[in-house]
Amino acid sequence: MITLLDENFRQINQYLSDKSFSKIFILVDENTHEYCLPLFLGNLETEISFEILEIEAGEEMKNIQTANQLWEILTEMKADRKALIINLGGGVITDLGGFVASTYKRGIQFINIPTTLLAMCDASIGGKTGIDLMHYKNMVGTFSFPEQIYVYPKFLETLPAKELKSGFAEMLKHGLIADKKHWEDLIQLHEVDALGIEPFIQQSMEIKQEVVKADFHEKNVRKTLNFGHTIGHAIESLCLHSENPILHGEAVALGMICESHLSYLEDLISKEESEVIIENIQKHFCFIDLNNFKEEDIFNLLLNDKKNADAKINFSLLSGIGSCVFDHECSTENIQKSINFYKKLS
Numbered sequence: 001m002i003t004l005l006d007e008n009f010r011q012i013n014q015y016l017s018d019k020s021f022s023k024i025f026i027l028v029d030e031n032t033h034e035y036c037l038p039l040f041l042g043n044l045e046t047e048i049s050f051e052i053l054e055i056e057a058g059e060e061m062k063n064i065q066t067a068n069q070l071w072e073i074l075t076e077m078k079a080d081r082k083a084l085i086i087n088l089g090g091g092v093i094t095d096l097g098g099f100v101a102s103t104y105k106r107g108i109q110f111i112n113i114p115t116t117l118l119a120m121c122d123a124s125i126g127g128k129t130g131i132d133l134m135h136y137k138n139m140v141g142t143f144s145f146p147e148q149i150y151v152y153p154k155f156l157e158t159l160p161a162k163e164l165k166s167g168f169a170e171m172l173k174h175g176l177i178a179d180k181k182h183w184e185d186l187i188q189l190h191e192v193d194a195l196g197i198e199p200f201i202q203q204s205m206e207i208k209q210e211v212v213k214a215d216f217h218e219k220n221v222r223k224t225l226n227f228g229h230t231i232g233h234a235i236e237s238l239c240l241h242s243e244n245p246i247l248h249g250e251a252v253a254l255g256m257i258c259e260s261h262l263s264y265l266e267d268l269i270s271k272e273e274s275e276v277i278i279e280n281i282q283k284h285f286c287f288i289d290l291n292n293f294k295e296e297d298i299f300n301l302l303l304n305d306k307k308n309a310d311a312k313i314n315f316s317l318l319s320g321i322g323s324c325v326f327d328h329e330c331s332t333e334n335i336q337k338s339i340n341f342y343k344k345l346s
Ligand code: NAD
Pocket: 029, 030, 031, 032, 035, 036, 057, 058, 059, 062, 089, 090, 091, 092, 093, 095, 115, 116, 117, 118, 119, 122, 123, 124, 125, 126, 128, 129, 130, 137, 138, 155, 156, 157, 158, 159, 160, 163, 166, 248
């Protein structure tokens, strides 16, 4: 259940007072501790004791070592099955906190309070939790829904512009795969800032929620959310431990450019449509130089992508603006062409 919070967080207080949790753990990273926790605690009215769990910020923390530390702390603090974890942060916190909660003692309850645009419109919704393994993203995880998702767009006021853009990429994706009007609304924005984006957040959340509702276990239509993510994830993984890591949404923007071109090469959309899409994505995202990566490494990652069965590379591709096909097997030649197309855009 997604709730837009009012100024004094009445809905959370109501929720907590209706339930009988033994203890509350609030998971934050160093930034959400500084920028979001004071506002949250300032509005929290609960008799239940709570503990703050803080981790360093960043994707590098979304791993088994951090999960293990958190399981150990929960154990030391005698968290029982009636404990609650509140994930207050971006997608790293909601993915990691959800994973820790859904596995500790075979699952305790958690709620998500996303504080980045990406987590509001995407990561905190949909019941996927997870951590990275080696340089593969989200390799280990669970399908588990938070008890509640509370969204408060004013948290975005302290979010760095680059992070805001990262979430904007996922919003564009929602428009492209499912809602032409949403795409058209978003491309009217000249600048992506917290105030300008606020009116469109709810629509983006609803698109994701609808898709998830139709196919929770990703057997069919949920796969459309992977548009831009097949090539995007491969590049994100390659960058993960490099000197120039890139944000998830930046990788998705790159992936959407390649995969829009691929949609055209596979005869699913016209050249003109692909050009309009690519031009509008390019307007907001910096070019990422792929020349340091070997084609072989990119393909190895594409083949390892957990979405593929039988070593085939399947894509979710656009069949129009606002519609998407999935399980579309592409020729290696066209995949190569789409990556080379991107390389020439600089
Ligand atoms: P993030 O959690 O790392 O947050 C980005 C940065 O913003 C961090 O430095 C964080 O400390 C900081 N921050 C967060 N809120 C802030 C605020 N209000 N003010 C100031 N700083 C703030 O990253 P993200 O972009 O939110 O999420 C990316 C992660 O989400 C990736 O790991 C990705 O795999 C995952 N994801 C998961 C799903 C899913 O369905 N589970 C979907 C999409 C993405």
